[in-house]
Amino acid sequence: MNFTRWSARLPGTQRRAAARDDHSSVPSARAEYARPGTGPCPPDGDTHGAPSGDRGAALEDLSAQDILGQLPALVALVYGPDHRIAYVNDAYVAAFGPRPAGAPAAEAMPELAELSLLPLMDQVLRSGTPRTVKSRKVRGGNSYTVTCTPVHRDSDAETDAETDGEGTRSDKQSKNKTKDKDKDKRGTEGGVLVYAADVTDHAEAAERLRASERRHRETAVTLQRSLLPQELEQPDDLRIAATYQPGGTDAAVGGDWYDVITLGAGRTALVIGDVMGRGVRAAAVMGQLRTAVRAYARLDLPPHEVLQLLDGLAAEIDASQIATCAYAVHDPNEGRLVYASAGHLPILVCHEDGTVHRAEDPTGPPLGTGGWIHTSGTIALPPGSTAVLYTDGLVERRSEDIDEGVAALERALSGAKGSPQVVCDRLIRSLGVTAEHDDDVAVLVVQHPARTGADAELFHNASLELLGGVEAAPRARAFATGVLTSWRFPVELCDLGVLAAGELVANSLKHGTPPMRLGLRRTDRRLIIEVTDGDDHLPRRRRAEPADEAGRGISIVATIATSWGSRRTPGGGKAVWCEFALPR
Secondary structure (H helix, E strand, O other), rough: OOOOHHEEEEEEEHHHHHHOOOOOOOOEOEEOOOOOOOOOOOOOOOOOOOOOOOOOEEOOOEHHHHHHHHOOOOOEEEEEOOOOEEEEEEEEHHHHHOOOOOHHHHHOOOOHHHHHHHHHHHHHHHHHOOOOEEEEEEOOOOOEEEEEEEEEEHHHHHHHHHHHOOHHHHHHHHHHHHHHHHHHOOOOOEEEEEEEEEOOOHHHHHHHHHHHHHHHHHHHHHHHHHHOOOOOOOOOEEEEOOOOOOOOOOOOOEEEEEEEEEEEOOEEEEEEEEEOOOHHHHHHHHHHHHHHHHHHHHHOOOOHHHHHHHHHHHHHHHHHHHEEEEEEEEEEOOOOOEEEEOOOOOOOOEOOOOOEEOOOOOOOOOOOOOOOOOOOOOEEEEOOEEEEOHHHHHHHHHOOOHHHHHHHHHHHHHOOOOOOHHHHHHHHOOOOOOOOOOOOOOEEEEEOOOOOOHHHHOEEEEEEEEEEOOHHHHHHHHHHHHHHHHHHOHHHHHHHHHHHHHHHHHHHHHOOOOOEEEEEOOOOEEEEEEEEOOOOOOOOOOOOOOOOOOOHHHHHHHHHHHEEEEEEEOOOOOEEEEEEEOOO
16 A cells, blocks of 8 residues: 555645655655754654754654554545545454455445444545544444544655655656646545544443433432322312423423312412422422421411411521422412412413413512512402413523513413313423423413303302391301202201301300301312301310310311311401211
């Protein structure tokens, strides 16, 4: 093989320097290294003929074949449009075996096809531009990073080699003129130098790292999903669905969560939150916050008081983890959501006519910041409307302002029809969330259906203002008897309902203050009895002694009813309620 005829695309003087002083069958390619102020120096260890003050070093009499043959990397030189083999070094032979000179690479070098290099070599040959591919693996073997560099065989190099021999300056000039005249006739013949570095160890280390990251992510996803509700509670008056989608494989799992908590007396708490972190740590903090929310919700506190308690707890759990949260309570008797927000995105409500309203202020800072008094707001949720609570992964994009994402969600919600789960899926698709999304997404869809016909007959309300003194108790019992009978309840249930209503009214008359009110509500699944008054002192169940003449009212209610409870009302009073499950 004649390396003088092949040269990388370097300046002409360097190509000519690589061809001088080598008359062997494989001419040498030399590079000269000199320090400033010194001339070319002989090879290391050879000082014959060198000036005593020279400090440089030169590589002499080293052929290109010798240099390439000693490289640990795999080197192959091919030429022509079908990439015929011109040369392979010892490392290449050791890796893949000897290769016959002059054979097409597609036939004699199957490893290039396994590395998908043949199309790349065609591109390099056409464009004259080097190309590199990283960490390509040979079937059942090592991994290589390969660089394909264009080289050319031209008449310049051949003529330069000839003129570098013996001859006069005029001879060289004459031959150069002849070279210039014949250059267009001779043309050039292209080739590709393939340089492959073995990166198997690096590739295996990277794969181990990726496997570790996958296991870590799978652990975080499993923990995250286990901490989310496995089955959503379904209140009588609402239809609810939720979706959680972790980020793609390149995104760590976050701390998004949602929850639905039935509070009794037909009221429902809705929660959405996001811990601003990634991985198992964020999921663990999320689980603690979700558990705390459920505990605080059982106290039946107003939304802003729940967030106030959560704010202090979040700082105790992990001061470095900040979380956002929106907590809302739906009361079917009021047809609205009472909510509070700690740095979370606004709740959206789509009415039956397609108009979308955004729950605006009040919004406080995220949980864990401290020093803020949260307040509650309200937004209407009439029959036929749909509310959406969501995390920032649904609407936040790096290329646009988050308000644009919320506006896009409003447009998507305006046209989304169907069941809550269908609406969930449509919102996810409309906002472009895919399996490779770069952030976690949690969506909670709440529908307050408009009931008509036979379905509406299963939902009724009745109330009585309790005026006067002790005569209010028999009037309340008579009212409850008439209402429960008209609702066609079994006799046994009517008797229990009248007894519970009488005890709650008697307790309110004894310990409460006006205004007082008795409310009866039926759904398709339960009977709810509630008494409100103007005193905010909550009753508690206690054991009455045999000689006591009072103190048994709440115990009686707790014994005969399915559940009971009490809460403070926004006006400064309280409500005491009990429920009876209806027979199927």
